[in-house]
Amino acid sequence: MINIIPIPAFEDNYIWLLQHERNVVVIDPGDAEPVMAHLRKNNWALKAILITHHHHDHIGGVQALLAHYPVKVYAPGYQHYPFDHIPVRENDEIHLNDISETFKVLWLPGHTLDHIAYVNEQYLFSGDVLFGAGCGRLFEGTPTQMLHSLNKIKQLPLSTKVYCTHEYTLKNIQFALTLEPDNIRLQAREAKAIALRKQHLPTIPSTLEEEMETNPFLRCLEPDIKQNSGVKLSTEIDVFTAIRQLRNHY
Numbered sequence: 281m282i283n284i285i286p287i288p289a290f291e292d293n294y295i296w297l298l299q300h301e302r303n304v305v306v307i308d309p310g311d312a313e314p315v316m317a318h319l320r321k322n323n324w325a326l327k328a329i330l331i332t333h334h335h336h337d338h339i340g341g342v343q344a345l346l347a348h349y350p351v352k353v354y355a356p357g358y359q360h361y362p363f364d365h366i367p368v369r370e371n372d373e374i375h376l377n378d379i380s381e382t383f384k385v386l387w388l389p390g391h392t393l394d395h396i397a398y399v400n401e402q403y404l405f406s407g408d409v410l411f412g413a414g415c416g417r418l419f420e421g422t423p424t425q426m427l428h429s430l431n432k433i434k435q436l437p438l439s440t441k442v443y444c445t446h447e448y449t450l451k452n453i454q455f456a457l458t459l460e461p462d463n464i465r466l467q468a469r470e471a472k473a474i475a476l477r478k479q480h481l482p483t484i485p486s487t488l489e490e491e492m493e494t495n496p497f498l499r500c501l502e503p504d505i506k507q508n509s510g511v512k513l514s515t516e517i518d519v520f521t522a523i524r525q526l527r528n529h530y
């Protein structure tokens with residue numbers, strides 16, 4: 281069993297820390313200092329670093345961590361990285377024996393072209409692809425690539441816990457309500473998110489089931505979303521492209 285601990289960083293990032301006994305694996309350490317503070321305080325040992333994509337707020341702390349802890353770094357094999365790492369690609373398996381977990385790599389281009397996620401039977405670390413009630417912006421990929429990536433995530437078990445790297449959930453829910461004002465699950469999720477954020481608690485993780493019921497980017501074929509996306513043609517990709525655009529300006 282692992283503990284999964286969010287370390288808030290920057291304005292709204294989470295660095296995920298996976299802890300088993302004294303051993304820790306960290307995902308997307310954009311900043312080293314809060315991670316090192318956590319390790320020192322608990323007398324834990326860093327054993328590995330996992331990277332989902334090349335954006336600075338996900339890798340900015342890697343070199344400083346490596347200076348203190350010479351551990352393995354797993355990073356997407358679709359991109360050059362300025363530190364020693366093990367390049368990983370679609371379907372690779374990563375055996376993290378120190379924390380007794382194995383993850384499979386999913387290649388999910390869209391937000392960036394190199395973007396990967398780490399998944400097993402219980403957890404999905406989705407980086408900036410799938411957010412709570414939303415999805416990442418398309419900085420490098422096409423809408424078709426992103427929709428394909430999201431549809432890959434939809435094949436995972438509904439009970440999968442989704443850990444993304446930004447606290448965007450409440451704003452995403454408010455946007456989603458403009459598309460599906462009558463979605464009762466979405467209304468309930470808004471109330472829950474408001475209550476959590478009032479206490480400065482994370483809205484993450486969600487489950488894939490919760491995302492399937494409330495995340496408009498996984499629900500492009502729902503009649504209300506089609507209707508409110510303003511798209512006359514109503515294929516999944518047309519609706520996805522339109523609502524991603526709408527969210528950019530929300």
Ligand SMILES: [Zn+2]
Pocket residue numbers: 333335391408
């Ligand atoms: Zn990013």
